[in-house]
Each structure stands twice: as C-alpha cells, then as structure tokens.
Amino acid sequence: MxxxxxxxxxxxxxxxxxxxxxxxxxxxxxxxxxxxxxxxxxxxxxxxxxxxxxxxxxxxxSKEDLFGKSIQREATRLLEAIQAGVQPDLPPDMQLWHGLRSFYRFVAEYRESWTVLHRQALTVGGAFAAEITAMRTRAIELVAALVVSAGTRKGLAQQAEFSGAGLSAALVGAAESLADWALDHPEISDGVLASWLMNLVWLGFNDLVEGEVWKPRPGETASEG
Amino acid sequence: MxxxxxxxxxxxxxxxxxxxxxxxxxxxxxxxxxxxxxxxxxxxxxxxxxxxxxxxxxxxxSKEDLFGKSIQREATRLLEAIQAGVQPDLPPDMQLWHGLRSFYRFVAEYRESWTVLHRQALTVGGAFAAEITAMRTRAIELVAALVVSAGTRKGLAQQAEFSGAGLSAALVGAAESLADWALDHPEISDGVLASWLMNLVWLGFNDLVEGEVWKPRPGETASEG
Amino acid sequence: MxxxxxxxxxxxxxxxxxxxxxxxxxxxxxxxxxxxxxxxxxxxxxxxxxxxxxxxxxxxxSKEDLFGKSIQREATRLLEAIQAGVQPDLPPDMQLWHGLRSFYRFVAEYRESWTVLHRQALTVGGAFAAEITAMRTRAIELVAALVVSAGTRKGLAQQAEFSGAGLSAALVGAAESLADWALDHPEISDGVLASWLMNLVWLGFNDLVEGEVWKPRPGETASEG
Amino acid sequence: MxxxxxxxxxxxxxxxxxxxxxxxxxxxxxxxxxxxxxxxxxxxxxxxxxxxxxxxxxxxxSKEDLFGKSIQREATRLLEAIQAGVQPDLPPDMQLWHGLRSFYRFVAEYRESWTVLHRQALTVGGAFAAEITAMRTRAIELVAALVVSAGTRKGLAQQAEFSGAGLSAALVGAAESLADWALDHPEISDGVLASWLMNLVWLGFNDLVEGEVWKPRPGETASEG
DNA sequence: TATGAATGAGTATTCATTCAT
DNA sequence: CATGAATGAATACTCATTCAT
Missing domain, CATH: 1.10.10.60 (Homeodomain-like)
Structure with missing residues (x-):
C-alpha cells in the first residue's frame, strides 16, 4: 500500500x-x-x-545479493572516507588521529551505513561475515599499520608480550565501540573522540594517571570539531 | 526426521x-x-x-521470551565468572588483569554463551540491545571502575580531554574484539591475552615504544596460562 | 477463502x-x-x-514431491487393476482381452487417475516423464509380453520386419488412444472396447475386410459389458 | 544477460x-x-x-495466442507433409503405407514440431486440446479414411463389433506412439517404421504368427530408408 | 504433564504484460 | 518501427504459535 x-x-x-x-x-x-x-x-x-x-x-x-551489494558499497565508502583523511607526510600519531577523525566523522554522517556494516552484516551467516572481516582487516592494516610498524621499528613486535594482529583487533574494536557510544552522544565532536582514543592507546592509563595528555599539535589539522 | x-x-x-x-x-x-x-x-x-x-x-x-531468558542467563554467568576472578585487595592494575583473565577464560570455555551475547543479541531490535547494553554497562562499571576511579583520584576525569564512559566503552570494545580474535587462536592463553590488553590500555603505544612493558607481578596470580 | x-x-x-x-x-x-x-x-x-x-x-x-507421489499411487493402482484382471491359464488372446477390459474399466472408473497418468505426467520435464515411461514399459511388458512371446515362439521376432519393443509401443499407444476416445463415449462398454482393439491388433484390417472377426469365447468371461 | x-x-x-x-x-x-x-x-x-x-x-x-499460432502452423505443416506423400492412385494399403512414411519422415526431420504438437499441446487446458483434437481428427480422416472406407465397402463398419471412429483413434494412437518410440531409435528408417505398423494393423498378430508378413510392393516407392 | 496435529500470516520470487520514448 | 523500463498479480513455501487429546 x-x-x-x-x-x-x-x-x-x-x-x-x-x-x-x-x-x-x-x-x-x-x-x-x-x-x-x-x-x-x-x-x-x-x-x-x-x-x-x-x-x-x-x-x-536476490535479497542476499542486494544485501551483499549494500555492504560492499558502504564498506567502500567508509574505507575511502578514512583514506581521504590520512595525510601520509605527518608523524604516525597524527596520521592515526586524522584517520580516526575521518572514521568518526563518517559514522556520524552516515549512521545507517555504519549500522549496516557494524551490526547487521554479522547477522547473516558465512559469506557476509567473511566480507566484513575482510574489510575490517583492511581497516586494521590501513589505520593501525603505521602505529604497529612505528613500534616495530623500535623492537615492539619482537617482545614476547606482543602480537601485532591481536593488538590491532583490540584497537579496531575499541574504535568501533567508541563509535557506537558516540552515536548516542552526538554532542561530542569527531576530533574529541579521536583524541580520547589516542589517549587510550597512545599513552595508556598509566601516563594519563600521571597527568600526561596526548593532544593534536596545532597547525597539523584544518578544522577541529 | x-x-x-x-x-x-x-x-x-x-x-x-x-x-x-x-x-x-x-x-x-x-x-x-x-x-x-x-x-x-x-x-x-x-x-x-x-x-x-x-x-x-x-x-x-514465546521465542522472544526464550531468547531474552537465554541472554539473561548467559550474561549472569559471564558477570559472575568475571567477579569471581577479581581480588579486591590487589592494586588496580592487577585487579584489571585478573578480571580480564577470567573474561577470556569464560569466552574460551563457553564459546556459545559468548557468541549469543556478543553477536546474536544485537541482531534483534530494541529490547535485547538494551538488555545487552545494560550488561555491558555493568561490565564496564565492574571491570573498569577501579581503573577510572583510580585515575579520578588524581584528577583524570576533571580534564576536558577525558570521558569515563567513553573511555570505558572503548576499553570494553577492545576486550571484546580481542576475545573474538582469540576464538580463532586458541593457542593463546587467557593470561597472555589479558597481558596484551593491559599493555595496550595501561601503558599505551608510547610507553611500549619506549621499551616499557607491563607484566603481572609474580605471587599475585595462581596459574598463569 | x-x-x-x-x-x-x-x-x-x-x-x-x-x-x-x-x-x-x-x-x-x-x-x-x-x-x-x-x-x-x-x-x-x-x-x-x-x-x-x-x-x-x-x-x-514440496509440490513436486506431491505430484510424484500422486503419480506413483495412481500408477500402482492401474497396474494392480490390470494384473487383477489377467487370468494366466487362458490362451494368449483371451488373456490380452481380459487385461484390456480391466484397463478400460479402470479408465472409466478412475478418469482422474488416468488423466493424471496419461496427460499431466508428461508436462513436467525429466524425472516424471521417466517414471511414467517406466510404468508404461512395465505395462507393455505385462500386457503385451504374452502376445509377443506367443509370436516369438513361432519365429515372429526373428523376422527382420519386426521389433518387439516398437510393436509393443504401438500397441500400448493404440490402447491408450482408444481409452481417451472412450472417455467421450461412455456408452461403449469395456468389453466392446477391448474387442475392438483385439480385432485391430489380432486380426488386422486384412482379416477384418475378409469378414473374419475376433470374439471373446463364451464361458471365459464373467460379465461382458 | x-x-x-x-x-x-x-x-x-x-x-x-x-x-x-x-x-x-x-x-x-x-x-x-x-x-x-x-x-x-x-x-x-x-x-x-x-x-x-x-x-x-x-x-x-498474448502467450496463449502465440502458442495457438505455433500449434496451427506446425499442424498445417504436418498435414501437408503427409498429404504430399500420399499417392491417390495406389491401392489402399500402399496409400496407407506411404502416408505413414511421410509422417515418420516429418517427425524425424522436425522433432520440435512434433514435440509441440504431440506432447506440449495437451498440457494447456481446453482450447488447445480442442485444436489438437481437430487436427488429429483430420489426420484420422485423411490417413485412415481410405482403409476404413475400403473395409466399409465390404461391410466392415456394419458389423456390431466395429466402430470406424474408435478404430481410427486406436490406429492414430499406435502411429503416434511408435513415432515417439522412433525418436529414441533414429537408426530405424521411416520405411521400416511404416512397415511395422502395417503389419500390426493390416495383418494383425494372428496372421503374423502364422508367418504372413506385409511388405511394400517394389516399384511403388521411390526411396526406401 | 506432554504432545501430535493443525494453521494464520507472512515472504521471496517470477512472469506475462504494457507504457513512454 | 522498436524497445528499455516498469509493474500487478500470483505462487510456493516457512514458521511461530495453539488446540484437542
């Protein structure tokens, strides 16, 4: 009707x-x-x-085809949005921060895209979960590679206490989870969200407790939200 | 048949x-x-x-009731498992570590419970998402409260750069995501998983890069996996 | 509704x-x-x-299953009806005649069964056509075997001009076709129908033209229609 | 695509x-x-x-129209093919044989036409069945008329044991059925097929069993397959 | 208590058919 | 003349849910 x-x-x-x-x-x-x-x-x-x-x-x-194509289009959009935000000539932490900002901006602007990708794609068994996992993997490699590799240069991955893949999974999970949280708190700007996450993964609780705070350095960002 | x-x-x-x-x-x-x-x-x-x-x-x-009750039972189980693992008289970081260990042990042992809670509960609109969110919130408060409050004592939350709730969401997301990852890597023990996450959220990349590493102190844990 | x-x-x-x-x-x-x-x-x-x-x-x-099972039940019914009519201790021509009578009686009594078997079963490709063909084959062998073998004894099949299978196909086709025709002429009894067919296939035009006529011999049939 | x-x-x-x-x-x-x-x-x-x-x-x-026109065209083709084969100045049995040969030649050459006419036309209720029946009737009258009338001259139809229409139906059915059978046995020539049928309907089992065989007389056929 | 029997309501998918260009 | 674009209407099949026993 x-x-x-x-x-x-x-x-x-x-x-x-x-x-x-x-x-x-x-x-x-x-x-x-x-x-x-x-x-x-x-x-x-x-x-x-x-x-x-x-x-x-x-x-x-079919319905399944349609779902797959929806997923694919939105995944592409998201990755492109993130890639567009990264500026390769900045230091690693600033790159990460910019990538995160793009991510949160995308999530805020395209709630539905994000919902489909994050929540709904998992509900269909097999094929789509794989596709989503692939995208997540690409995201991990794209966003976190710089950090991990930065650390690697100084011997980070060599330490027995550490796994690049596991850490990346955790990092991506943290970013996603914060994105979900942010959907219910639209007053928090993408810059602030990105900064929070930077403080968590870059400095860690220990430094935070000591009073250290990570901040984006001025001049390296166009518009902070 | x-x-x-x-x-x-x-x-x-x-x-x-x-x-x-x-x-x-x-x-x-x-x-x-x-x-x-x-x-x-x-x-x-x-x-x-x-x-x-x-x-x-x-x-x-009804089916919906049944699902709700399934969720509830498993959620209770999970929380109880975590609570059982926490030892209140230890320092905050060790408490967090023990809580995380219990969590990863539970996920490994009760895959199905975890799957239902983490993956499937989100696929049903509204009512269950809320229930799950509530449990997540309880988890956040339970596991992360000590950390956040520890920080709070030193003025952490007062800083504009910080949100307890947001950070907790991120932390929980990281833990969950690592749990998912661990399902495909059963050779990694729960102690190691917990340590990885501690390194991420407690020390952060910065300290890690500097060569600092968080480790559980001996004598405070019964069996490290 | x-x-x-x-x-x-x-x-x-x-x-x-x-x-x-x-x-x-x-x-x-x-x-x-x-x-x-x-x-x-x-x-x-x-x-x-x-x-x-x-x-x-x-x-x-499924619908296909249902159709298949319908076909099977009716085919069984038909074959049983024919078999029930045949009396193995009679001479070949009388056996054939009795078999035909049973067949026409069945068709008259179970129009729908016959329609499904004869008309509709062919409309579905492959599987069912095969099943029907199998039943037809059984029918051929059942009804016509006696005749053909009777002929064979005297060297019928040896003649190059002849093929048992082809002839049987023709005979069955004739019987079926007459059955269809009879559906529109219910006033013709099954005994008469069977006799017509006997005259055609037993005597042939030639003998008919000569004035010879095949008739069921009295005492060998209970009720002539 | x-x-x-x-x-x-x-x-x-x-x-x-x-x-x-x-x-x-x-x-x-x-x-x-x-x-x-x-x-x-x-x-x-x-x-x-x-x-x-x-x-x-x-x-x-419409689709139905299209089907009807297809049927009609092929039916016409078939009838014309048969008519073209009949040579009115031959004796009745030879006429019948020639007609049958033409028929089997047509079926072999235009499988699709025959399939549509014989198999598919029946699957559609009512209208087409009538059309096909009409064609069949024309076929009966065309091919069998000579035989029946030949018999009639000698009093065949007068006998209570006989019905021209019923017998014709049976004959046509036999011819069709043999045509179907022949589709799977392309090595049998149309001449042989026609001869088989002649033996069945002209001589009948009785004469066949006695050793009599019907054969086309030489000189009356151009090319026997 | 426990269940085989039964169904209302809904969904994906297809196909003949027709405009607007 | 010729067609890509568009749809109404129908159909096989499934599943949560409930009686009658």
Whole structure:
C-alpha cells in the first residue's frame, strides 16, 4: 500500500538504470540498517525506493545479493572516507588521529551505513561475515599499520608480550565501540573522540594517571570539531 | 526426521520443571548461537532439547521470551565468572588483569554463551540491545571502575580531554574484539591475552615504544596460562 | 477463502496422519488432473483436501514431491487393476482381452487417475516423464509380453520386419488412444472396447475386410459389458 | 544477460512484418518444444527470436495466442507433409503405407514440431486440446479414411463389433506412439517404421504368427530408408 | 504433564504484460 | 518501427504459535 500523498523519488518515471540502482541501494541500506537482514522485507525496500519489486530483482538480484551489494558499497565508502583523511607526510600519531577523525566523522554522517556494516552484516551467516572481516582487516592494516610498524621499528613486535594482529583487533574494536557510544552522544565532536582514543592507546592509563595528555599539535589539522 | 530408535535426552519422561527449563535453555543457547535469533527455529530447539514445542511455550513463553531468558542467563554467568576472578585487595592494575583473565577464560570455555551475547543479541531490535547494553554497562562499571576511579583520584576525569564512559566503552570494545580474535587462536592463553590488553590500555603505544612493558607481578596470580 | 457453507471432509478435526495423507493425495490427483502440474496451485489442493497448506508440506513435501507421489499411487493402482484382471491359464488372446477390459474399466472408473497418468505426467520435464515411461514399459511388458512371446515362439521376432519393443509401443499407444476416445463415449462398454482393439491388433484390417472377426469365447468371461 | 557483442539474428534491424513473424514463430516452437507451454518464458522466446517482447505482443498477441499460432502452423505443416506423400492412385494399403512414411519422415526431420504438437499441446487446458483434437481428427480422416472406407465397402463398419471412429483413434494412437518410440531409435528408417505398423494393423498378430508378413510392393516407392 | 496435529500470516520470487520514448 | 523500463498479480513455501487429546 504505497501512500498516495508522499511520492518517493520520481515513482514510475522512466529513469536510466544506473539511477534506479542507486535509489534501490539507498533504500536497501536504510531498511537493512533499521531492521537487520532477516526482518527487512523486500516489500519495504521497494516501497522506500519508490520502485516495484521486480525492478529490484531485475537490477540487483536476490535479497542476499542486494544485501551483499549494500555492504560492499558502504564498506567502500567508509574505507575511502578514512583514506581521504590520512595525510601520509605527518608523524604516525597524527596520521592515526586524522584517520580516526575521518572514521568518526563518517559514522556520524552516515549512521545507517555504519549500522549496516557494524551490526547487521554479522547477522547473516558465512559469506557476509567473511566480507566484513575482510574489510575490517583492511581497516586494521590501513589505520593501525603505521602505529604497529612505528613500534616495530623500535623492537615492539619482537617482545614476547606482543602480537601485532591481536593488538590491532583490540584497537579496531575499541574504535568501533567508541563509535557506537558516540552515536548516542552526538554532542561530542569527531576530533574529541579521536583524541580520547589516542589517549587510550597512545599513552595508556598509566601516563594519563600521571597527568600526561596526548593532544593534536596545532597547525597539523584544518578544522577541529 | 528424528529416528525413533535414537532417543534425545530423556524424551517424554516426567521430569521436574526446573530440569526441563534448564534443558530447554541449554538447547536454546546452543541453537541461537549457531544460527542467530531469526534463523533459529523453535522446531530445532525443541528437537535439541528433547522436548515438545508446547512445553517450551508453557515453560518459557514465546521465542522472544526464550531468547531474552537465554541472554539473561548467559550474561549472569559471564558477570559472575568475571567477579569471581577479581581480588579486591590487589592494586588496580592487577585487579584489571585478573578480571580480564577470567573474561577470556569464560569466552574460551563457553564459546556459545559468548557468541549469543556478543553477536546474536544485537541482531534483534530494541529490547535485547538494551538488555545487552545494560550488561555491558555493568561490565564496564565492574571491570573498569577501579581503573577510572583510580585515575579520578588524581584528577583524570576533571580534564576536558577525558570521558569515563567513553573511555570505558572503548576499553570494553577492545576486550571484546580481542576475545573474538582469540576464538580463532586458541593457542593463546587467557593470561597472555589479558597481558596484551593491559599493555595496550595501561601503558599505551608510547610507553611500549619506549621499551616499557607491563607484566603481572609474580605471587599475585595462581596459574598463569 | 474456504467457503463456510460446504465443509470438506472433517476440516480441522484431529485425524491420524495416514488419513490426512490419503485425503491430500486424493485432492492432489483431482486438482492435478483438472489443471495439470503447473496450473495447479497448492492453495487449491489444500482447499479441496480440507487441510491447510502447511500440513501438505509437512506430510508430503514440496509440490513436486506431491505430484510424484500422486503419480506413483495412481500408477500402482492401474497396474494392480490390470494384473487383477489377467487370468494366466487362458490362451494368449483371451488373456490380452481380459487385461484390456480391466484397463478400460479402470479408465472409466478412475478418469482422474488416468488423466493424471496419461496427460499431466508428461508436462513436467525429466524425472516424471521417466517414471511414467517406466510404468508404461512395465505395462507393455505385462500386457503385451504374452502376445509377443506367443509370436516369438513361432519365429515372429526373428523376422527382420519386426521389433518387439516398437510393436509393443504401438500397441500400448493404440490402447491408450482408444481409452481417451472412450472417455467421450461412455456408452461403449469395456468389453466392446477391448474387442475392438483385439480385432485391430489380432486380426488386422486384412482379416477384418475378409469378414473374419475376433470374439471373446463364451464361458471365459464373467460379465461382458 | 545477453552480451552486447554477440548479436542474435538481425536484432533491431527494420524487417518486414512477415519476416519478423516467422522469426518469432520459429523461436516459439523451439522454446515451447523444449520447456512446454507453462515453463516457456516470453523472455526466452524474445531472446531466441532476436526480437523485443513488445514486438511479439504487437505481432502475435498474448502467450496463449502465440502458442495457438505455433500449434496451427506446425499442424498445417504436418498435414501437408503427409498429404504430399500420399499417392491417390495406389491401392489402399500402399496409400496407407506411404502416408505413414511421410509422417515418420516429418517427425524425424522436425522433432520440435512434433514435440509441440504431440506432447506440449495437451498440457494447456481446453482450447488447445480442442485444436489438437481437430487436427488429429483430420489426420484420422485423411490417413485412415481410405482403409476404413475400403473395409466399409465390404461391410466392415456394419458389423456390431466395429466402430470406424474408435478404430481410427486406436490406429492414430499406435502411429503416434511408435513415432515417439522412433525418436529414441533414429537408426530405424521411416520405411521400416511404416512397415511395422502395417503389419500390426493390416495383418494383425494372428496372421503374423502364422508367418504372413506385409511388405511394400517394389516399384511403388521411390526411396526406401 | 506432554504432545501430535493443525494453521494464520507472512515472504521471496517470477512472469506475462504494457507504457513512454 | 522498436524497445528499455516498469509493474500487478500470483505462487510456493516457512514458521511461530495453539488446540484437542
């Protein structure tokens, strides 16, 4: 029962395929993020997209296909957003900070994308979990590589007490978890979130307790939130 | 098609209600952890439990109820396991370390419990997310309170750069993420996992890079894995 | 929308599984014979059976399964009916005649069974066609064996002009075709139908034209239609 | 997903209507014979024809129309082929034999046509069955008339034991059934097939058993396969 | 107490058919 | 003339849930 009063974007107008596909993917991300994979219905997606169900199947395949393509698009967006924020000629800590800022900015701006990626992608067994894990791995390598390698140069990884992969997993988990927390605290800017995390992983409780604080150095960032 | 010749545990015997409920919850946790909330079917649960479906409804209510009660039982188990591990008369860092060890031991031993709590509970909208969040909050307060409060004594929280809640969320996220990672690396003992995390959150990269390493002090732990 | 005024057999009463299965198969044969495999809808079958769709799936499986089981049951019925009619101690021609009579009696009495077997079973590709072909083959061997072997004894099959299998196929086709024709001419008794066919395949046009006629010999048949 | 690089026959070229219609009917017969009426999709037909779906609807109407026209065209072809083979100045048995040969030649050469006519046309309720029956009737009258009338001259039909229509139905059924059988035995020539059938219906088992055999008389046939 | 029997309600998917260009 | 774009309508199948026994 599509409401007559609110017409979704350009219903039933003959639009080129590419446009329709975008519309559908937008709707899919929205609906999947709201209800999760299983509870989302193709009916609702088609309604939100302003497109009939057959079009979805024609253009993007089955529900599973659609979910996969949604995931993929959003994952790409997220990684690109992060990469765009990193400035390779800065010192490692500043790079990490900038990467984190981009990440939190993305999460704030594209809540739905983040929800789909972080929460919903895990609910579907196998294939998607793998895809998400792959993306997470890329994220780990992208964001944390610099830190780990920085440490490695000084012999960090050589110590028996340490595992690069395990540490990276922990770091990414911390960043994600803080992102989730931040969704309920929109008043905290991405710069501050990034700084918090830097204090945690860069300085650690010990230094914090001693009164040391990590701060982004001025001149190295355009707009602090 | 369950063959008649292989009888599931105690099928159709008159058993006291409490026993039945435990059987059912055990089965529910198992099945939910395998397939997730939506894909799990009451049929499979009843089959695994060796109990007819009407019994499940009589004893534990709807599927949603059943899931909620599963979550609750496992959450309690987890918290109790952690609490049992903490020794209040040790210094804060050792307390944290012991708590983390208990946590990783629990995850390793009760994979299914952990899966249900960590992965599956999020897939169901609203009610359960809240319950899980509550448990997480309790976990944060339980495990991290000492650290944060330790810092607070020295004025940590007063600094604008810092948020107890946010930091705790990050810490818990790190611990969870490392737990997930550890599921695929069973050769890493819980003591080592806990130490890694201590190095991350207690010392931070900066100190690590400088060559400092956090270690549990001997005599304060019974069996290091 | 099941009509309230005409209640199908015992709707919603708790009946033993075997009874339900029979009801469902009866309905399936009816509906499949009317509309063919593809056009038949599970909804209609369930309605006719006086049973909800889930029961059908629980008891008899998918639509394809259901069709297969319908076919099988009717094929068995048909073959048994024919076998029951044959009297092995009679001369070959009388045996054939009796077999044919049984066949035509069955077709007249169980129109729907015959329709499903003869018409509808071919519409579904592969698996069922094979099954039907198998049954046809059994029929050929059952009914025509005596004739062919009778001929063989005198060297019939040795002649290059002849193929047992091909001839049998033709004979069965003739019998089936006449059965179809008879459906529209219910006034012709099964005895007469069988006699016609005997005249065709036993005597052939040549002898008929010469005035010879094949007739069942009296005393060898109970009730001539 | 038809690739752009491999163009189906003459796609999108302006062609006269008659040509298009033939292309479409050819494709339709092909697809209908492969999948049957219901499983055949207009999409596949349009693809095979190299013509867009709207053209099919414009030129030949609905799916049902299309099927009907396919049937009609093939039926006409078949009848014409048979008629072309009959030579009216020969004796009845030779006429019948020649007609049968033409029939088997056609079936061998145009498998798809035959499949559509014999198998698929029956799967669609009502309208088409009638059309096919009509054609069958014409076939009966065409091929069998001579035989029956030959017999009639000598009083055959007068005998109570006999029905021209029923016998014809049986004869046609035998011929068809043998045609089906022959599809799986392409090594048997049309001449031999026709001879087999002649032996069955002309001489009958009785004479065959006695050693009599019907043979086409030399000089009356051009090329025996 | 315990369960086999039964179903209402919902969902993904497909296909013949038709506009707008 | 010719078609890519679009959909209404139908259908097989599943699952949580509840009686009647």
């Amino acid at each position: 599509p409401d007559e009063e609110q017409r979704p974007p350009e219903r039933a107008r003959r639009l080129p395929r590419a446009v329709r596909e975008r519309q559908i993917l937008d709707a899919a991300v929205q609906v999947f993020s709201r209800h999760g994979y299983h509870s989302a219905s193709m009916d609702e997606i088609s309604e939100v997209a302003g497109v009939s169900k057959p079009m979805i199947y024609t253009y993007l395949g | 369950p063959d008649e010749e292989q009888r599931p545990p105690e099928r159709a015997r008159r058993l006291p209600r409490a026993v039945r409920e435990r059987q059912i919850l055990d089965a529910a946790v198992q099945v939910f952890s395998r397939h997730g909330y939506h894909s799990a079917s009451m049929d499979e649960i009843s089959e695994v439990a060796g109990v007819s479906k009407p019994m499940i409804y009589t004893y534990l209510g | 099941p009509d309230e005024e005409q209640r199908p057999p015992e709707r919603a009463r708790r009946l033993p599984r075997a009874v339900r299965e029979r009801q469902i198969l009866d309905a399936a044969v009816q509906v499949f014979s009317r509309h063919g495999y593809h056009s038949a809808s599970m909804d209609e079958i369930s309605e006719v059976a006086g049973v909800s769709k889930p029961m059908i799936y629980t008891y008899l499986g | 038809p690739d752009e690089e491999q163009r189906p026959p003459e796609r999108a070229r302006r062609l006269p209507r008659a040509v298009r219609e033939r292309q479409i009917l050819d494709a339709a017969v092909q697809v209908f014979s492969r999948h049957g009426y219901h499983s055949a999709s207009m999409d596949e037909i349009s693809e095979v024809a190299g013509v867009s779906k709207p053209m099919i609807y414009t030129y030949l109407g």
